[in-house]
Amino acid sequence: MAQAIHLHQVSPLKASCQQCSLSNLCLPLAVEENDLERLEDIVQQGKIYNRGEHIFDQSTPMRSCFAVKSGSVKTSIITEGGDEQVTGFFMPGELVGLDSMSSDTYACTAKALERTSVCEFPIEKLEELTGKLPELQHHMYHLLSQEIQNSHQLAMLLSKNTAEERIAALLLSLSSRFRRRRMSPTNFSLPMARNDIANFLGLAVETVSRVFTRFQNQGIIRARGREVELLDVEALQLVTRDFARQGCQ
Amino acid sequence: MAQAIHLHQVSPLKASCQQCSLSNLCLPLAVEENDLERLEDIVQQGKIYNRGEHIFDQSTPMRSCFAVKSGSVKTSIITEGGDEQVTGFFMPGELVGLDSMSSDTYACTAKALERTSVCEFPIEKLEELTGKLPELQHHMYHLLSQEIQNSHQLAMLLSKNTAEERIAALLLSLSSRFRRRRMSPTNFSLPMARNDIANFLGLAVETVSRVFTRFQNQGIIRARGREVELLDVEALQLVTRDFARQGCQ
DNA sequence: CATCCGGGTTGATCCAAATCAAGCATAGCA
C-alpha cells in the first residue's frame, strides 16, 4: 500500500476536517470546534478511486458511509434481472451510503464517475460518536430525512413530469450544487454520461439527447458533450414550474 | 413527572408499550425491557383521528413523528400548482414523519385514511432518548435508511415498470404487511381509494381500474370495491418479475 | 322518494416517449 509509506511521516492519514474546504458542507459543520478531533479520530481520509471503480457493492457487508471529497459518485441498484436503476449522484461534501445506514448489507452499489477521493466513516464508530454528540446526531437525522425527501422528489418527477421537465430539474439541481461549492452555477461539466442521466430520470438515452438539442435550439443551454452552459436559467425554472401550474386548469 | 399523577388511576394517557400488540413491530422492539418505561414516558398514546383528518400538515413546524396504532395513514406532498403526490401509505406498527425528522417543518401532509389511532413521539424527546439508548438510535437509523430504500424502490417502479407490474408490486407489498400483523395476506380490504393508488403509482385512475379488472379476468385476484382477494400470489410475483423484494423486518 | 355526488368502471381516441435503425465522433489501442 502506497499509503503505508506515508504513515511514519507527518501523519497524512490523520484527517484534518478543520482544513478541509468542504467542512461547511460536510459532517464537521455539525460539530463543535473542540469536539472536532473526535470526528477526525474516526475518519479515514483520502482514499482514491479511479473512474469506474466501486467504492462499495450492493449486498456486501455494510461497514462505512463515505463523504465525497473530490470527484463524483453514482449509486445504483441492480435487480436480479440485471437491470440497473441509478438512484443518485453525489458531489463533494455529500454523504454516500445513507440508504444503507445501520443495515447489514449495502442496498446499492457506489461507483466513482471520475477520479474521486472520499473520506470513510466506519458506521460503528459513527453511531457511537453520534450517541455522544447530540448536534452530530441531530445532523445525521437531518441528512437521512433529507435523503428521503430527495427521493420523494425524484419519485414525483418520475411520475408526473415530462422529459423536458425532468432534465431541466436535473440541470438546476446540479447548478445549485455547484453554486454551494462556490463554483460557476452556469458553466460546468456533467460528471455523468447521457446514459446515466437517462437511467436516473427514467428516460431513454435518445430522449435525453433530443431534449438537450431542443434546449440548445431554444437558446436555453449550450452543450458540447459533457460541457454544459446554462444560458437562460429563468427559462429552465419556467420549464419545471409550468407543469406544476397545469394542475389548476 | 406530570404523568405520575395518573399513575395511581387507571392511567389513560400513560402509554403501555408492553401491552401493545404491535410492540414487536414498532419502536419498543429496539428497547431493553428495563428501559421500556423511558420510551413510555415520552410517548403520547391513543390520539384518534377520523377519516380524512390531518395528523400533520406540510410546512407546519415539525414536532413529532407518529406510530400508527390502528387504521392507516396516507402521506403526500402538495406542489405549488396544487398537484398532489402520494408518497406513502402507513399501516399499524409503522412510523410516519420520518421524512421530516430533524427538519424545521413537515415535508409532507399526513392524513388518516380511516378512523385511526396513533402514538405520538415528540421529536426533541425522542432525539434525547436515542442519545442515551444506543439500541434505539441504531433502530432509528435503520428505519430511516429503510425509508430511503423504499423510496428508491418506488422510484425504480415508476421509471421502469408497467402499470401491471406497479399494481402487482403494491398488492404484494400490502399483502406482506398484513402478514406481518398476523392477518390474512390474501384476503384484505384496501385502506385507500383507487385515486390514491393511481397517484402513488404514477398512473391514471382509469388505468388502475383497467388493470384490476384485467387481473380479475385472469383469475389472479378477486376485487369488489376495496375488498381484495389474492387468488394466485405466484402469478402476481411473476408479473413483478425481478421485483420480488420489498419484504421488511 | 327523487336527486345528487363521489368513486368506480368501460370505451374511443390521441400523444409523448420508447423502440428500432443508422450514422457520426472521439478515444484507446495494436
Added chain:
DNA sequence: TGCTATGCTTGATTTGGATCAACCCGGATG
C-alpha cells in the same frame, strides 16, 4: 494508420397509458 469500442445524435415507427367522454352504483341529503 486503421480498427474497434463507446458514447452521442438523428430519423422513422410503434405503443402503453393518458385523456376525453359516458355511464353505473350506492350512500347521503333535502
